[in-house]
Amino acid sequence: MRKPIIIGNWKMHKTCKETIDFIQEVEPYLNDHCTYGIAAPFTALKDACNHAQKLVVAAQNCHYEDHGAFTGEISVGMLKETGVTYCIVGHSERRQMFNESDEAVNLKVKALLANGIIPIVCVGESLEAFESGKTNEVVEGQIAKDLKDLDTEDIKKLVVAYEPIWAIGTGKSATKEIAEATIATIRQAIAKMYGDVSEEVRIQYGGSVKAENIKDYLAMPDIDGALIGGASLKADSFKAIIEATK
Numbered sequence: 575m576r577k578p579i580i581i582g583n584w585k586m587h588k589t590c591k592e593t594i595d596f597i598q599e600v601e602p603y604l605n606d607h608c609t610y611g612i613a614a615p616f617t618a619l620k621d622a623c624n625h626a627q628k629l630v631v632a633a634q635n636c637h638y639e640d641h642g643a644f645t646g647e648i649s650v651g652m653l654k655e656t657g658v659t660y661c662i663v664g665h666s667e668r669r670q671m672f673n674e675s676d677e678a679v680n681l682k683v684k685a686l687l688a689n690g691i692i693p694i695v696c697v698g699e700s701l702e703a704f705e706s707g708k709t710n711e712v713v714e715g716q717i718a719k720d721l722k723d724l725d726t727e728d729i730k731k732l733v734v735a736y737e738p739i740w741a742i743g744t745g746k747s748a749t750k751e752i753a754e755a756t757i758a759t760i761r762q763a764i765a766k767m768y769g770d771v772s773e774e775v776r777i778q779y780g781g782s783v784k785a786e787n788i789k790d791y792l793a794m795p796d797i798d799g800a801l802i803g804g805a806s807l808k809a810d811s812f813k814a815i816i817e818a819t820k
């Protein structure tokens with residue numbers, strides 16, 4: 575049985591104080607149905623880890639080298655010191671705005687696993703690819719490159735997030751049927767590379783998830799949670815999401 579995992583992806587939002595306030599407000603509402611967490615900005619990670627008791631804390635990015643002349647970057651060792659247990663990699667905003675390649679995503683996944691941090695690997699197609707029926711081709715290609723040459727044992731720990739780019743921040747979510755079909759395709763792509771352990775990988779859906787629609791996604795057999803942007807920012811909205819997952 576895969577336990578669903580719901581992560582709020584805060585992107586470039588929230589100071590340390592706002593992070594602590596959010597955690598204190600939300601923690602009493604958590605339940606055991608799902609793993610719940612927040613992906614806070616780098617600057618707030620340590621405070622988040624110090625204050626969170628049940629919420630898991632994720633970073634939103636990392637560099638794959640241990641150290642070096644990479645101005646502005648953060649290594650996995652530095653992340654580890656903050657106490658985070660997860661790290662998002664390959665979010666479409668990073669792929670599009672910061673030229674993050676599948677090769678870099680693969681190196682980041684390896685660096686994270688080597689340091690005991692669980693990667694949340696994001697994949698997803700553009701509107702153009704979706705409209706021309708290329709969704710499966712795109713996500714299969716991303717999975718093949720992003721998850722290349724990993725240990726089968728490590729695959730079990732992974733979280734993958736299917737996030738169609740056209741559904742992110744647009745209010746236009748993929749239907750539960752589309753999300754389920756693509757996530758099933760992603761699971762098959764992992765099975766092709768690593769066999770049955772694909773059944774243990776948690777695969778989230780992301781893209782305009784909110785309290786009103788999260789139940790629909792969680793009811794689908796292959797969907798194991800959600801990566802939530804906008805609707806995760808306000809404590810009230812996140813509490814409504816938690817409530818809806820019961």
Ligand code: PGA
Nearest residue numbers: 742743781782802803804
């Ligand atoms: P959204 O963002 O929920 O605001 O669509 C999701 C994400 O970018 O992870």
